Amino acid sequence: MARETASEQLVRPLVRALQPYVPGEQPRAKGLIKLNTNENPYPPSPRVLEAVRAAVDGRLRLYPDPTAERLRQKLAHLHNCDPDQILVGNGADEILRLAVHTFVEPLAAQRGPLSRRYFVPPAPATVQSFVPSYSLYPVLAAQHGAAFNPVPLQMEFALPDAGQLKHLKQWQPQAALTIITTPNAPSGRGYTRREIEAICTRTKGVVLLDETYAEFAPEHAMELALKHPHVMVCRSFSKAYSLCFLRIGYAVGPRALIQAMHKLRDSYNVNGLAQVAAEATLDDPAYYRENFRKIAETREWTSDQLRRLGFLVLPSQTNFVLARPPGPPASEWFRRLRENNILVRWFDTPDLAAYLRISIGTPGDMETLVRVAKRLLKSTA
Numbered sequence: 001m002a003r004e005t006a007s008e009q010l011v012r013p014l015v016r017a018l019q020p021y022v023p024g025e026q027p028r029a030k031g032l033i034k035l036n037t038n039e040n041p042y043p044p045s046p047r048v049l050e051a052v053r054a055a056v057d058g059r060l061r062l063y064p065d066p067t068a069e070r071l072r073q074k075l076a077h078l079h080n081c082d083p084d085q086i087l088v089g090n091g092a093d094e095i096l097r098l099a100v101h102t103f104v105e106p107l108a109a110q111r112g113p114l115s116r117r118y119f120v121p122p123a124p125a126t127v128q129s130f131v132p133s134y135s136l137y138p139v140l141a142a143q144h145g146a147a148f149n150p151v152p153l154q155m156e157f158a159l160p161d162a163g164q165l166k167h168l169k170q171w172q173p174q175a176a177l178t179i180i181t182t183p184n185a186p187s188g189r190g191y192t193r194r195e196i197e198a199i200c201t202r203t204k205g206v207v208l209l210d211e212t213y214a215e216f217a218p219e220h221a222m223e224l225a226l227k228h229p230h231v232m233v234c235r236s237f238s239k240a241y242s243l244c245f246l247r248i249g250y251a252v253g254p255r256a257l258i259q260a261m262h263k264l265r266d267s268y269n270v271n272g273l274a275q276v277a278a279e280a281t282l283d284d285p286a287y288y289r290e291n292f293r294k295i296a297e298t299r300e301w302t303s304d305q306l307r308r309l310g311f312l313v314l315p316s317q318t319n320f321v322l323a324r325p326p327g328p329p330a331s332e333w334f335r336r337l338r339e340n341n342i343l344v345r346w347f348d349t350p351d352l353a354a355y356l357r358i359s360i361g362t363p364g365d366m367e368t369l370v371r372v373a374k375r376l377l378k379s380t381a
């Protein structure tokens, strides 16, 4: 015990006090319908699997390309920009972390708890995002020793317009980094390029548009990252391109911002198999377009079915829906669905506790969900 305490003393106070991010569960149990982490229900393209298999040989002993140059060239071609405007990361999560480390100052260390009460965090040390959104953002700020400023979304998870923004006391136009999740998670709500640009033009610090779900939406805002000196976009191969397992994401933005982030990443931050898989992914856009179409169709079918059962289902432009179930509390629904081998996500926070976030699976998965939901409703009626 004494030895453990002596060891603990060696850990920085900030790290000792840190509340780590809690990822969605990855259960081992077989036969579970897994609708809790927004994974894509369809496998990667056969061409991607082929390319990865072909890369598994004695070359695994070599280091991968440190800058993922071929992949950056392909992405540059896709987005009509220069390869120096692209940074590839170990998932979009790494891009988010690099952005915090590159643009945000840590608060001065050793501030006592007393001073905290009166302490308004200075803008250079502030990460802000609209809430609710991805719960990793405040954790990244805390890990870096920076402040997090949560700005509430409007009714039905809308972004504030210019007039509303002016009256939002919580909003800090000077915050060093503002992250906008678009489409929003966990609500699934999509935003137009115009609404996003209205916020960007009223922001002085860096704006990072987290477009992890953009491929499922009718509109994206990539052009803002190619137009404004303070705007960047991050994307992921996890959700739309079925590559969660390989961890690959990227940022697009002004050269000076991207080059600054490169200085802080690990030299070999993206593993070789992930680079191979991502390149092959970009060579087969037709396969993925068809997946996006099927997922949108299944999402609309599921939303319609759940609404008929009395769920309030928010319109979604992503591969998940946020739904407020009828009858028993959402936490109870979560538990009962789980007993029936269906895993969804429930967030124990005041603004989300009434909802379930349900990833869109195959049509068969969603038929099972609807059938089980019907049965549970009957048994509680």
Ligand SMILES: *Cc1c(COP(=O)(O)O)cnc(C)c1O
Pocket: 038, 090, 091, 092, 093, 094, 134, 181, 185, 210, 212, 235, 236, 237, 238, 239, 244, 247, 248, 249
């Ligand atoms: C899943 C998710 C990410 C992380 O994506 P990875 O590329 O798997 O790291 C980032 N932002 C949002 C909003 C997400 O839902």
